[in-house]
Amino acid sequence: xxxxxxxxxxxxxxxxxxxxxxxxxxxxxxxxxxxxxxxxxxxxxxxxxxxxxxxxxxxxxxxxxxxxxxxxxxxxxxxxxxxxxxxxxxxxxxxxxxxxxxxxxxxxxxxxxxxxxxxxxxxxxxxxxxxxxxxxxxxxxxxxxxxxxxxxxxxxxxxxxxxxxxxxxxxxxxxxxxxxxxxxxxxxxxxxxxxxxxxxxxxxxxxxxxxxxxxxxxxxxxxxxxxxxxxxxxxxxxxxxxxxxxxxxxxxxxxxxxxxxxxxxxxxxxxxxxxxxxxxxxxxxxxxxxxxxxxxxxxxxxxxxxxxxxxxxxxxxxxxxxxxxxxxxxxxxxxxxxxxxxxxxxxxxxx
Amino acid sequence: xxxxxxxxxxxxxxxxxxxxxxxxxxxxxxxxxxxxxxxxxxxxxxxxxxxxxxxxxxxxxxxxxxxxxxxxxxxxxxxxxxxxxxxxxxxxxxxxxxxxxxxxxxxxxxxxxxxxxxxxxxxxxxxxxxxxxxxxxxxxxxxxxxxxxxxxxxxxxxxxxxxxxxxxxxxxxxxxxxxxxxxxxxxxxxxxxxxxxxxxxxxxxxxxxxxxxxxxxxxxxxxxxxxxxxxxxxxxxxxxxxxxxxxxxxxxxxxxxxxxxxxxxxxxxxxxxxxxxxxxxxxxxxxxxxxxxxxxxxxxxxxxxxxxxxxxxxxxxxxxxxxxxxxxxxxxxxxxxxxxxxxxxxxxxxxxxxxxxxxxxxxxxxxxxxxxxxxxxxxxxxxxxxxxxxxxxxxxxxxxxxxxxxxxxxxxxxxxxxxxxxxxxxxxxxxxxxxxxxxxxxxxxxxxxxxx
Numbered sequence: 001x002x003x004x005x006x007x008x009x010x011x012x013x014x015x016x017x018x019x020x021x022x023x024x025x026x027x028x029x030x031x032x033x034x035x036x037x038x039x040x041x042x043x044x045x046x047x048x049x050x051x052x053x054x055x056x057x058x059x060x061x062x063x064x065x066x067x068x069x070x071x072x073x074x075x076x077x078x079x080x081x082x083x084x085x086x087x088x089x090x091x092x093x094x095x096x097x098x099x100x101x102x103x104x105x106x107x108x109x110x111x112x113x114x115x116x117x118x119x120x121x122x123x124x125x126x127x128x129x130x131x132x133x134x135x136x137x138x139x140x141x142x143x144x145x146x147x148x149x150x151x152x153x154x155x156x157x158x159x160x161x162x163x164x165x166x167x168x169x170x171x172x173x174x175x176x177x178x179x180x181x182x183x184x185x186x187x188x189x190x191x192x193x194x195x196x197x198x199x200x201x202x203x204x205x206x207x208x209x210x211x212x213x214x215x216x217x218x219x220x221x222x223x224x225x226x227x228x229x230x231x232x233x234x235x236x237x238x239x240x241x242x243x244x245x246x247x248x249x250x251x252x253x254x255x256x257x258x259x260x261x262x263x264x265x266x267x268x269x270x271x272x273x274x275x276x277x278x279x280x281x282x283x284x285x286x287x288x289x290x291x292x293x294x295x296x297x298x299x300x301x302x303x304x305x306x307x308x309x310x311x312x313x314x315x316x317x318x319x320x321x322x323x324x325x326x327x328x329x330x331x332x333x334x335x336x337x338x339x340x341x342x343x344x345x346x347x348x349x350x351x
Numbered sequence: 352x353x354x355x356x357x358x359x360x361x362x363x364x365x366x367x368x369x370x371x372x373x374x375x376x377x378x379x380x381x382x383x384x385x386x387x388x389x390x391x392x393x394x395x396x397x398x399x400x401x402x403x404x405x406x407x408x409x410x411x412x413x414x415x416x417x418x419x420x421x422x423x424x425x426x427x428x429x430x431x432x433x434x435x436x437x438x439x440x441x442x443x444x445x446x447x448x449x450x451x452x453x454x455x456x457x458x459x460x461x462x463x464x465x466x467x468x469x470x471x472x473x474x475x476x477x478x479x480x481x482x483x484x485x486x487x488x489x490x491x492x493x494x495x496x497x498x499x500x501x502x503x504x505x506x507x508x509x510x511x512x513x514x515x516x517x518x519x520x521x522x523x524x525x526x527x528x529x530x531x532x533x534x535x536x537x538x539x540x541x542x543x544x545x546x547x548x549x550x551x552x553x554x555x556x557x558x559x560x561x562x563x564x565x566x567x568x569x570x571x572x573x574x575x576x577x578x579x580x581x582x583x584x585x586x587x588x589x590x591x592x593x594x595x596x597x598x599x600x601x602x603x604x605x606x607x608x609x610x611x612x613x614x615x616x617x618x619x620x621x622x623x624x625x626x627x628x629x630x631x632x633x634x635x636x637x638x639x640x641x642x643x644x645x646x647x648x649x650x651x652x653x654x655x656x657x658x659x660x661x662x663x664x665x666x667x668x669x670x671x672x673x674x675x676x677x678x679x680x681x682x683x684x685x686x687x688x689x690x691x692x693x694x695x696x697x698x699x700x701x702x703x704x705x706x707x708x709x710x711x712x713x714x715x716x717x718x719x720x721x722x723x724x725x726x727x728x729x730x731x732x733x734x735x736x737x738x739x740x741x742x743x744x745x746x747x748x749x750x751x752x753x754x755x756x757x758x759x760x761x762x763x764x765x766x767x768x769x770x771x772x773x774x775x776x777x778x779x780x781x782x783x784x785x786x787x788x789x790x791x792x793x794x795x796x797x798x799x800x801x802x803x
Binding site for chain 2: 076077080109
């Protein structure tokens with residue numbers, strides 16, 4: 001409400017200013033530096049203002065608030081002004097059981113270990129996504145890049161899971177992996193036993209079941225991105241390669257994959273950030289598991305912050321998650337994607 | 352916030368009106384008299400128009416029927432008919448959304464509904480401590496003494512901050528036909544008899560007990576009941592208010608649960624089973640006679656009905672073959688064997704709500720409205736005078752068990768509040784999943800208590 005109001009008032013003077021600046025649009029632009037500068041600022045305010053206000057209200061302000069809450073012991077019921085300032089104790093509790101020796105061992109089992117479990121699940125999903133989804137997505141994209149009857153429908157089917165809402169897909173898999181569901185019946189039909197604790201709740205199988213669902217859900221994005229990249233690879237290069245006697249594999253390996261490398265790097269970036277923030281699908285599948293066997297940092301944050309009313313601690317987890325994705329994103333932007341940004345002018349020059 | 356804005360607006364309007372009348376020559380304006388009428392909404396009392404906002408959890412179920420929501424609509428309409436100056440704006444909100452998101456956010460923002468659902472226990476104590484709740488001890492003094500001990504969970508430090516309209520004990524629902532098939536005579540009254548019944552059912556290839564451990568709390572209720580038998584009433588009340596779980600009886604509760612889990616009384620993959628949704632939920636298993644027993648509150652009567660085809664014959668057929676007995680007594684422990692776990696639903700008034708809020712709550716728990724609640728919704732009333740309206744034999748038995756109990760202990764997760772109560776439920780669920788043990792459950796509670 002307040003955001004809308006502020007953005008509203010923000011645009012009004014901007015619009016007025018731009019109207020004033022563009023008083024005589026039909027006259028040619030005079031080399032009046034003052035007027036040009038005013039015009040530039042008016043345009044900036046008009047076009048960036050509303051977005052900036054929204055960004056500040058709904059992104060920057062909550063991040064700062066979370067960082068502030070994370071320094072307090074706050075149950076979320078009392079007014080924040082009544083919360084107790086405890087410095088970095090929430091972070092200490094999440095990372096190494098807190099600084100108080102009297103409660104250290106209790107906090108280790110109650111908070112540090114579940115957080116470490118959630119953290120390691122998140123990292124495992126991050127790494128496994130790259131190790132499994134990247135080759136798999138690439139392979140499917142390369143196959144679908146060939147012409148064959150029904151190619152369009154296969155492409156649509158591959159992309160369908162990605163279009164489905166997370167909640168609907170999650171509930172669908174919950175039904176499939178129900179103790180008396182299709183998956184159990186199928187496995188029993190071929191004479192095997194389903195995981196003892198249930199597909200999703202079993203201590204060892206739970207994580208892998210969830211990882212399978214995540215792969216099913218998000219592989220479509222990789223495939224569609226890679227296909228888009230492949231469609232930009234000139235046909236002449238492949239023709240030339242085949243004239244030179246290159247096999248299908250050699251063409252892919254030497255020509256197609258290197259040429260879609262920028263697309264792959266962008267997908268890796270999206271996958272990294274998506275893995276760190278993975279929440280909705282895992283939450284729908286029973287909130288990270290009854291004993292947290294497939295919890296992620298985001299579901300643990302929700303569990304402890306909202307459902308256990310430990311808002312300060314939950315905020316500390318949120319900040320840790322923010323820092324992790326910020327670090328990964330910055331590193332990737334600066335080190336890996338920099339090449340893509342630097343490549344372009346070179347190519348232009350060569351051309 | 353809204354109210355002060357309205358007041359400011361009214362003030363501005365009033366001064367503008369005054370200015371206008373001052374300017375006009377013939378000043379017998381009716382405008383000036385309308386101004387104070389609007390501005391006095393914040394005062395309450397008297398005949399000035401008052402709007403009460405009311406948030407409750409009576410939402411339509413899968414069948415589209417909403418007997419509770421419809422009944423509250425009627426109660427509000429009856430009350431406003433008698434008090435024409437009062438308008439009641441109702442919002443029906445799904446239970447978990449209401450409890451976990453809507454009410455906490457509304458209380459934080461300072462723009463809370465006047466009347467809202469209140470589950471009692473630790474949550475109420477936290478809200479009272481933060482100064483959000485209206486003290487109802489004075490305006491509802493007569494009602495509180497009429498309703499009796501069931502009000503206790505809605506009190507903190509001797510002050511009443513809410514009133515329950517429903518309170519009931521939990522017990523074990525079972526299918527007599529499956530008991531008969533397994534050759535079990537009579538309802539188990541001790542744990543030994545229950546274990547015996549479990550063995551007989553297993554021998555007859557029937558799943559003895561269904562539990563929705565994926566939702567955590569249905570599993571935790573087994574532990575609560577063992578704790579109720581292990582811990583003396585004094586320990587129960589002092590430990591839960593001081594959050595000190597060093598008494599060995601808490602470990603003993605976990606150990607009794609371990610022993611019980613050792614007999615494998617529950618269905619396969621119980622940690623994947625939810626409590627109420629779908630035919631494979633624990634309620635669905637019992638309703639479809641695929642499991643013989645389930646430990647649950649009185650509400651499950653209606654959850655089971657939801658699994659029938661909805662016709663009167665279908666529901667009658669289910670009622671024919673559905674019965675209830677109290678949680679059996681254990682052979683040891685300091686708790687009273689007739690003590691019961693229970694809980695209920697109530698309402699609180701926001702601290703800034705108009706005085707009519709308390710009047711409305713008083714009306715809501717009056718004997719007549721409580722009787723109507725029994726007849727329309729099939730609920731279990733708090734007002735003793737309304738219990739004679741219960742006609743269903745099973746609900747009568749539950750009401751009888753409540754009144755016969757040496758004492759009724761509020762659900763431990765509700766009593767302990769979200770943080771420690773949540774830790775307890777996590778610990779018990781870990782025991783069910785085989786990753787926890789009695790000590791771990793107590794440790795988790797102790798750790799959570801140390802953070803608040």
